[in-house]
Amino acid sequence: MARLIDVAARAGVSKSTVSNVIRGTALVAEETRRKVERAIAETGYRPNAIARSLQARSGNALGVIVPDLTNPFFAQLVVGVERAAATSGQAVLTAHTECTPAAELAAAYAFLERRVDAVVIGGLSIGASLPGLLMDHGMPVVLAGLGGIEDPRPGVVDHDTAAAMEAVVRHLYGLGHRRLGFLAHGLREIAGEGRRLAFEAALARRGLVAVASEAAATALVAHDDMHAIAAIDRLERAGRRVPEDVSVTGYDDVPLAAHGRIRLTTVRADGVEMGRRATEMAIAAARHGRSAGQRESAGESRRIILPSPLIVRASTAAPRRDRGTGA
Amino acid sequence: MARLIDVAARAGVSKSTVSNVIRGTALVAEETRRKVERAIAETGYRPNAIARSLQARSGNALGVIVPDLTNPFFAQLVVGVERAAATSGQAVLTAHTECTPAAELAAAYAFLERRVDAVVIGGLSIGASLPGLLMDHGMPVVLAGLGGIEDPRPGVVDHDTAAAMEAVVRHLYGLGHRRLGFLAHGLREIAGEGRRLAFEAALARRGLVAVASEAAATALVAHDDMHAIAAIDRLERAGRRVPEDVSVTGYDDVPLAAHGRIRLTTVRADGVEMGRRATEMAIAAARHGRSAGQRESAGESRRIILPSPLIVRASTAAPRRDRGTGA
């Protein structure tokens, strides 16, 4: 592919002049500009972003980490990230890790080596070292929807998980459920863990404790919509009707949750918005060359809490009298 | 972040020596190696992939273009691409274009400028100039699941769309349907267009023509599963039962299609496999520095046709006698 110097030679000018017309900085005589533009068109020249990045000491890209692209919530998150990134000309490198520490490590090193400007983390294995590793190298990090993390350095965009789970439990409790179970994420993901804790706290406030066996529960609170939807299928294949025999709730409000054949009661989470906000925060942090969590004097906030309303649909109902109301 | 030269200084050796231990090429004395490794650990040094790329004249990355990441089929395609890319240490740049020519162009230029080694295209607007643009710049391109394209240069991984649609129509026709309609993609996407053509050809073979109005049809063939699933919802909200009043078919066999409450009759497409095969082809093409479509003397094939079996579930049934059997 043609280089700057090839264009310069063809136009009969120097590299700097070509560079100047390309970037629109500095004044260039009208005639010279025209010659250069013709040379560019004739050679099909495209600036080499790698050389630019080397010089700029910035990869001009963002990294995103998600556990599973196939889950619509994470797909939406990535869409939000891409839109926001495109706005500032950043490319986005995606890594989906399936919450395996090995993949997380590999992603961290890849991002570090490619000198991305910041990384947005949408999901992590429980106890992951990734954010610390990244931040120790001076990489700005923002956590999107992960629930509480002890480290104060990363930026955070999240829900009030405690409030959301309280609303779910209140709804179910109000319906008469007393035997509630939690559907854990197969991926052992950190957000799911936070939701489980919040769920159990809400239960404890009512003197209840989570039932361990799916069979014994009259209501199942799933970590996210995809698991809730899968649970409905599993339960119904086993002969238990939802919501007549068991109530099921989700989390995320993926588009499908509203489908007439699913009608899932769930907590709404706007993945696209979350991705967008997280990305804006990440870009701002990169621009100021420091951890996303550190507050800017101008007053940008380091933690954004998005609303997470409970959406009641038809996957929850009062328990059957013969089993649901007992202690 | 520490540079090669910092590590060298700290270890008291030259840049070349550090470079040699990092890449494992060339012999290095045991003691020297140890000193260097300590210096690397102490500085937290990570090689700058940008500088490497500049020198290697390769971005060491692949581009993927999808119309909509939120559609599980494309998400799976990307997953397949990422897995295959990770295997050879390539990063992947994702662009989802929503089939808008502007976004497609932007993605093409971004990929060109970042010097990706090849691009995998999972979806395109009808009449898009993107593949040509890329290939004119010498960029290897492979088309995944797009249906027929005239240009012989790109590599292709696809189904036999004609056979798949013939199977769908045969199934519906066998059930007694005579008034079949096609559910077009809102995105005006090229693959959907190919499926529509194949559908109409299968109809024509039976002396039938597609019915234009959704209301008049006894069977609706959707461009993909997500549209089929949305159609089921729409139809049922309008008071028409599926499959009792209308049959609906999809394409892709996304995980949800098998759900007990959906049970969609559809054509199976393995997105992950498609992404994997396309990526292997793209990488091979990049390695040989030419269009993915050009056959390698060793006999790598330039077109891979994956199986696309019809999966019959419960969204299709015989039409009601009072409307379905008329001509």
Place this chain on the structure above:
DNA sequence: ATGAAAGCGCTAACAC
């Protein structure tokens, strides 16, 4: 076995 030096394609000072 190790080091010196050139160069990848660009940008940014600065000189003219």
Place this chain on the structure above:
DNA sequence: GTGTTAGCGCTTTCAT
């Protein structure tokens, strides 16, 4: 207005 030059952080001959 335009050209020259010195890097950006690596890899890669080629000496030693």
